[in-house]
Each structure stands twice: as structure tokens, then as C-alpha cells.
Amino acid sequence: MATVIPKVKLGSQGLVVSQQGLGCMGMSGNYGLPKPEADMIKLIHHAIDSGVTFLDTSDVYGPHTNEILVGKALKEGGLREKVQIATKFAIRHVDGKMDVCGDPAYVRSACEASLKRLDIDCIDLYYVHRIDIRVPIEVTMGELKKLVEEGKVKYVGLSEASASTIRRAHAVHPLTAVQNEWSIWSRDLEEDIVPTCRELGIGIVPYSPIGRGFLAAGPKLAENLTDGDYRKSHPRFQNAEQNKSVFERVNEIATRKGCTPAQLALAWVHHQGSDVVPIPGTTKIENFNQNIGALSVKLTPEEMGELELIASSDMVKGERHAVMHLTWINSETPPLSSWKAIHISRLSSPRQPPMSSSLELSIRPFRVTDVDDFFSWARDDRVTQYLRWNTIKDREEALKYLMEVVIPHPWRRSVCFDDKSIGYISVKPESGVDRHRAHISYAIGVNFWGRGITTAAMKMAIPMVFQEMSYVVRIEALVEDENKASQKVLGKLGFKKEGYLRKYGFNKGEIRDMIMYSLLSYDLSDQIC
Template identity: 65%
Template structure:
């Protein structure tokens, strides 16, 4: 089981080699789960060495942070809490905000909901295309100086924006979608992180459950994967051939396809944050840390799931991914988002 900590980035942050994505406990992947059961699951994760807990103010919204806050009561010194800001629901839908006033208000709100004095790792969830990233980072730097956050991260940021942000204050982590079937970040973003000494957190390392055997019939009506391009009926059936290959490869190694998928991410030097609401799944995820892969194994897995052949976009809203969100130049800032 996972016990030894690893360095996330080069700023001194020590975390478990695998994290726990808490989003699905409260939102997006079906109905909110029973609070007591989810708190017990988080406790089991921590007892077994998984101490990196990932949440966001948009999960719920707000309810997931409250859940995590309750779960860490009495064990705050044993966990690393990572939360996020920037995604904002308004009357027109979801918008992105990175202006200083919103950064500060969001941090204060998260601290209150989590009921902690300091957030270990605070991410900008998405890049604001109206606010230069230097402005957002400037406010985050102040929050570090005030002791409200320890480390800064970005999620779904381009290599260029990562460099700009890192020049204001060192980034500790970049959170990005990274799995056997989503590998576009290997071209530019991951090399940039390696060069700058920034850690990599892989969200959806199991392809939103696809690589661990999630079927269309398993999805409830309010599960956002119902509208996910890769989970559409036609695409799902075409993509299933890749999953079937993982099943066969896992059988040869006496492990599950999901464990192979997680082991691949871990061997690529990223820290995955698979989400689950079930103890048996959590056990399997943790056990993936014991799987050893050779360079030949890694190539075989990548050949089995050629990401260029995967059908469907990786998100139902690609407009908010790093491909399309670019921070405006610093000289354009007038102190207003509009």
C-alpha cells in the first residue's frame, strides 16, 4: 500500500504518489452520495496512504469542499488539501474569472467551507481569457505571503501561459487531463513542466471511468458523461475495442484494466487523482502502485490504446480547455474584466 511521500514539483511539497479525486462524491457523476459513507471512504484512503485530496469550489457547487472539510477534522496534519477557483456559475451559465477580487473572495470562501486555516495547493481551475495571468498570479502570490495558501497550481493551461505564470511566482503543479486515451499534453505542456520543475497531476486518469470498465448502462440520468462525446453510443462502441485490449493485457498480469491504466500514468511521472465512491475501487486503485512496468510494457499499452484513433473529443466543452483558453497580454489590463 502507498505510504512513502513523493515530491510534487520542486518547491518542497510532499504528497502521496496517488491522490483521491473527491468530485464524484458530491456532483456531476450522478446523485450526491451519503455524506457519512464518503467521509468514511476518505478516512480509509488516508489510512492506506492516499493523503492528497482534490476538490474545487465548483463541485456541488461548494458541497464537496464542505464534505472534504468535515472529513479532515482531526487528521488535518495527515492530508494535503487541493482545491480550485475560477469556474463561476452565473445567470448565463458557467464563466471563468481570474480577477484579483474574485481570487481573494474565492479563497476566503474555500477556507471557510473547508474550515481550515490554509489551503495546501490552490489551483486556477481554468485560465481567464479576459484577465492577464500575471494579474491572477499576483493576487495568488499575496495569498501565499498572507499564509492562506502554501502552493499555487494551474489546471488546463497552455505551455505559454504556464511560463508566464511561473515567472510571477513558481508553480508547484499543473493539473491536466492525462491518460492512455488523452495524451496531447505530451507534445508541449509536459516537457514545459519538466523544464521548469513543475509537478504534474493527472485528472481523469481512467478516462472518466471508461478505462476501468464503466458502461453506458451504469450512468444515471444526471451523470454528465451522458453528454460526453466519447461516451456517445456510436463512439463508445468504437472505443470499446481499446478497453478490450486492456482487459486481455490485464488478465496476463493478473490485474484489472484500470490498474494497468493507472500504472501507466504513474510510470510516466504524473500523480493520478482517480475518483471513486466505492471502497473496492479505491483498493484496486491503490494496488496499482505496486505494478511495475518495463519500457516494453509501456509501449505495448500505448500501442493498445492509440490515442489518435480514439473517437470523440475529450470534453463536452472544448472551449474551456488549454487549446482554446489563452491569457491576454499583460499590457491589455485596465483593472477591469470588461
């Protein structure tokens, strides 16, 4: 007889899901190569037909391809109304490295991108996948609250967040769920996070409830991992032989109970409470069927205690995560008061800038970047020479130099251009902006200059700055006093004149009068702290 999957309330905000969900990450990689799309769509359809209504994905899985897969599976089967989709944002890859971003502008852009990939109008449960320790959680949650009010998100959750971060986030907008690793051999959340969630009425969604497969197959799994399977670098899989005894005891009890080790591990998680909804992942229908069978496994208090004893912290070798700095243990964010003291205060009724009408405010620190930053980082006259071209050849040389020499430098980011001018976008690291972010703070300076700023180049540049450089809240343009044409262009585009600056020019000993124009992502003239 097939196992009936009950429905349960997840949290106290109204979300109802199947008592066990389906984690979709492995379908698109991470555990080796992505699996054939047709097979994965068949698996998703089978899961829904079996009674699973809770699908878990993320924009970083693939990256991006897992959301597309889930969206396609639902559309092909006409199944959107039968499921609740949970996806996540915040983890991104920048220059080959993993980065976590909770910036408001990124929150919004990530949400809209996920909606498009999933081909849906609203995300049922939207998690902050990891916590950006540079941004107060209140700031990130403020943007999520807006997305809920706009109907783009129904419910909000956090993943790998500390108890204090959960409390602070919940105070801004009620959380529906917290997703953390929880299994027989990963129990570090039980002391603070679980009690906090239960006090606040927040559901708990355990990921990797079968220990990433180790509690189902033991060291044999570790020995047969394929290339591209990130578990090869996982501390507990690297200690597979030392952790063999944990699996052997789980297997022994499972045999006694007449179930599989995976079912026993899942049953232990289910027995933690009715507010707990695990999301085991798989790429095989037979494994899915076995996992659902865990709902029929009943454990006595004595058996629960026995399982907890054999997988105690001193028995398990290796950290539960290869990058522990991306877990709740280090998820504290700066207090909102420190952010307000340095940054721009929240707006009650912001006015959008003329060139980026669909974008929201990105609140980050900024520092005025003067003309020396623009032209003289390397003391290389070629920058000036190439930007002041007179022929097509000069222009081609300028672009080649900027692309090959200037842009790869970590302080320099992007170039936009038309047939008459170049918009050059620069980003300069700034340490010590505040004690919470001293090692990763950014000060933003953006300058445009060429043989007269053209409207076309500026129209290309402004949206690019606000959309692709989420740290930016302010664009600065330094223009020579005599350059009336460029000043006229800036005025038409909404820039405000800030006054005269006398700066050293491009040749030694030469001084020119420069005018600073600025455009904020909102009209913040009376909002700057």
C-alpha cells in the same frame, strides 16, 4: 499484504504528498446524485488510514458542497495535519451558464470562501481551475502571490493551462503543480506541457487517469449511466461502441498481467515519471483499494509502448472533454502590456476605500456612464416616476418595477434600498475595449439616485458593488447641482468631485447641471493609465 503508498515531492517548491491522491469530485455529484455523506466521510478516512495524504476538491464541485464534505471529514477524524488539501477556483455559474473568472477580487473572495467551507486556515495547494482568457495570467497570479504572502495559501498551481501560460504564470510566482487530464487515451499534453513543466520543476497531477471510468469498465459503464451523470453528454461516452476496442485491448493486457483494467491504466500513468501524481476518484472503498493496488503493477517498456499504440489518437473517437474551449488548447490570455495600456496599473501600496476595508483591487476597464444610461435605456418614464416616490405605495411600485422589469435585463444587475431611497446598480456591456476581449468586455457604470441619496442606502450599496460585482473598480454618482444633501453624503463616504456635467434631464428639452462624483476601489488618482 497491503500496498504501501510512498511519499514523493510534487514540484520543486517543497510540497510532499502521497504518490497517489484521491479525487473527491464524484462524492458530491457530477457522476449522478451526491452520495451519502456518512459513506463518503468513511471513504476519506479509509483513504487517509491507507496512506493517502493528497485530497483534491474544488469550489465548483457540488457546487461548494464537496469542500464542505472534505472539511467535515478531516475535522471529525482530527486528520487535518495528516493531509495536503488541494482545491481550485475560477469556474462559476452565472445566470445558469458556466463562466471562468480570474479577476483579482474574485480570486481573493473565492479563496476566503473556500477556507471557510473547508474550515481551515490555509490551503495547501490552490489551483486556477480554468484560465480566464480575458485576464492576463500575470494579473491572476499577482493576487495568488499576495495570498501566499498572507499565509492563506502555501502552494499555487494551474489546471488545463497551455505551455506559454504556464511560463508566464511561473515567472510571477513559482508554480508547484499543473493539473491536466492524462491517461492512456488522453495524451495531448505530452508534446508541450509535460516538457515545460519538467523544465521549470513543476509537478504534474493527472485527473481522470482511468478515462472517467471507461478504461475500467468499457461500454458497459456508458450503458448504465444514471440521470444527472454528465458523462452521458461526454463525446467519448457517446462514442462508447466505437471506443470499445480500446477497452478490450486494455482488458486483455490487464488479464495477462494479473491486474484489473483500472490498475493497468493507473500503472501506465505512474510510469510516466516520479514527478507525476494521479488523483483517481471513486465513491467506493473497494474501488479505492483496487486503485491503490496499481502502485504494485510494474510495466516493461514494451508493455508501455503496446498500451500507447492501442490508444493512439486515431483509435479514440470523440474529444476528451465536452467543452474543449475550457481546456489548455484555448487558454492563452492577453499580454500584460495590453492590460496595462487600457486598465489601471498595479499598485505598490494601495489604500482601501472607506466602505470596503477588506477588499482588494479589481482591475477592469471602465467607461463613464452618463445619466441617460441610468434613466433612458427603455425610454420608460416609469423608472423616473417610481424612483421619485412620495408615498409608501410609490416606493412599493418602484421596487416591484425594478425587480420584475429592470433587473432581469442583462444590462442591469442590482438594487439596494432603505425606507427613503434606492441604490440602483447598472452594468452595460461594452464591445471593442481591446481586441483580446472585444466579445466579452464590460464597461462599468454605477449610479445612485433617489429622493436624495441617503447615507444608509449608500452604505448598503458600496460594499455590494465591490464584493458582488467583481468587474467594478469605480462607482459613479451623478447628482444635481442643487442637491446639496446628497453631495454632503457622498463627500462623507469618500467620493471625489470630478466637475460639472451638463446633461439632458428627465423631461424632453429640460437641461440640468449635474455633478459627477466617483469612488475608486483604491485611491488611484495618479495610477490611471
